[in-house]
Amino acid sequence: MESPLPVRNGVNATRLRLPQDGGWATVADYLLERFGHVDPEGILRRFDQQEIVGLGGVPLDRQTRMGEHEFIWYYRSLPVETPIPFEATILHQDEHLLVVDKPHFLPTTPGGRFIQESALVRLRNQTGIDDLVPMHRLDRATAGVILFAVNPETRGAYQMLFERREISKRYKAVVALQQGPGLETGRVLQPNGEHSLVKNEDQLSDLLDQMPMTFENRMSKVKGQLRSIVEEGEPNAKTFIDVEAVGHSSGHHSGLKVALMDLKPHSGKTHQLRVHLASLGLGIINDAFYPRLWDLAPDDYQRPLQLLAHTISFTDPLTGIDRSFSSKQQLAEAPVG
Secondary structure, eight states: OOOSSOOBTTBOOEEEEOOSOSSOSBHHHHHHHHHTTTOHHHHHHHHHTTOOBOGGGOBOOTTOBTTSOSEEEEOOOOOOOOOOSOOOEEEEEOSSEEEEEEOTTOOSSOBTTBSSSSHHHHHHHHHOOTTOEESSOOOTTOEEEEEEEOOHHHHHHHHHHHHTTOOEEEEEEEEESSOOTTOOOOOOOOTTSOOOOOOOHHHHHHHHHTOSEEEEEEEEEOTTSSOEEEESSSOOEEEEEEEEEEEEEOSTTTTOEEEEEEEEESSOOTTHHHHHHHHTTOOBTTOSSSSSOOOOOOOOTTSOOSEEEEEEEEEOTTTOOEEEEEOOOOOTTOEEO
16 A cells, blocks of 8 residues: 655655544544553644645544544654664665665664664665665674665566575675684574583584585574574475685684684575574574573674675566676674685
8 A cells, every 4th residue: 555645754654554443533532542652742733734644645633533544644753863883885776776785783674763774764865766675684683785676666576586586695604613702602492492502612613524515494483572493393494504714713703713604595584594503503603692592782883793695696587687796795703814
């Protein structure tokens, strides 16, 4: 359903479906009961300034009766946000696609405490393209390449590539091969909530000798959480895993023995790569979710998750030309020497 209100400051208007019963005489009564604890005078002021509209852009007022509209649209009051001190880099732009190299810590889309401080809103404001839409997403903690659709008329052709799994993605990750301050190697949470640590570094070296390999298991999201666990049953997640390099980090964990992993997912489960590496005892450095869930803490810009969406490749559905885009970023803990 198309919004009757245009994008403003890079942000779409919010759509709200009104209840068909409940005892409220007017739309204003309903909104005051639902949101009045935030800013009751502000809600009424929006009605007076015709900033709340129904289908077709019809403005509502304080006396608009419940039942006259099924949906309404309005602009959210944007919170004051702490700036994220990293910028997305545009790798490619044409009339159909915008390809972006997203930094760690920057969310792909607005949500929660990040609205203006999201890649989508920043890019809309930067390019002036209000129709910009991400074709897929990366976790806020993950850096790398994202495709954005520019033209609504051709967006569907690119979306079909994702639906038919005709997009090839390669990731890079850095894992620790020994214990260190603030680090642990270990196995991801099992259904019973337990996991066993791999403390023998020789075991990890033996595991690397088995690469390349295709690892698969059954995963599901934890209800009410943005987190996944491993379950018994038929595998539903598969990843190709190889070792690109082994050496010592020169980053925050300088001197630590690490490995740079090359990853190619064959499915798209939540946190799939993070779970698969942790399941092998090769948890990604600075992963706050796996193998253990860290306590919530402010972002530490010196310790980003060592996971990078490095390359995305596909055959362009409009031209038939093979295209490939790669990140210019480097993982800080990657081995050197």
